[in-house]
Amino acid sequence: MDTLVRIQRRRSAPDQDAGQPLSLPDGMTAPLGWDAVAVPDRLGPLVVPRLPRVGCVYADGSQWWWIVPSDSDYALPWPSPARYTTGALVTGTARLIHRPAGTVPYTPPIPLYLALCRVTGTAPDWSRASSA
Numbered sequence: 001m002d003t004l005v006r007i008q009r010r011r012s013a014p015d016q017d018a019g020q021p022l023s024l025p026d027g028m029t030a031p032l033g034w035d036a037v038a039v040p041d042r043l044g045p046l047v048v049p050r051l052p053r054v055g056c057v058y059a060d061g062s063q064w065w066w067i068v069p070s071d072s073d074y075a076l077p078w079p080s081p082a083r084y085t086t087g088a089l090v091t092g093t094a095r096l097i098h099r100p101a102g103t104v105p106y107t108p109p110i111p112l113y114l115a116l117c118r119v120t121g122t123a124p125d126w127s128r129a130s131s132a
Helices: 004-013 044-050 107-119
Strands: 034-041 057-059 063-068 083-085 097-098
Touching: 034 044, 034 107, 044 107, 063 107
Parallel strands: none
Antiparallel strands: 034 063, 034 083, 057 063, 057 097
16 A cells, blocks of 8 residues: 555656755665655744654744655644645755754654644544544
């Protein structure tokens, strides 16, 4: 199933006008590929203390971009106003504002998701009532 998801994403990849991918700092490796979650810059400082580990974070003046493993949006609707970006594509210029120790650039996606739910007042998707 994972392979099918990746194939579909490659086929429907955005064109170059969608932006340029965030580049990882020298010495970083991303064995799982990387995507990004963008949040308004006012929320970034509220999210940081809620995370067990902060990976690479970039800022572009209005948003913070958190590096997460590829496909971290699979079956997971990120809460508004967060925006998931396949391929970590950004328009404009983003600068690195946090580099973690070590060589792995990721912020763990589930803690990031839960922190964003908390600061936006959104119930996690799996805790919402479902209709049969």
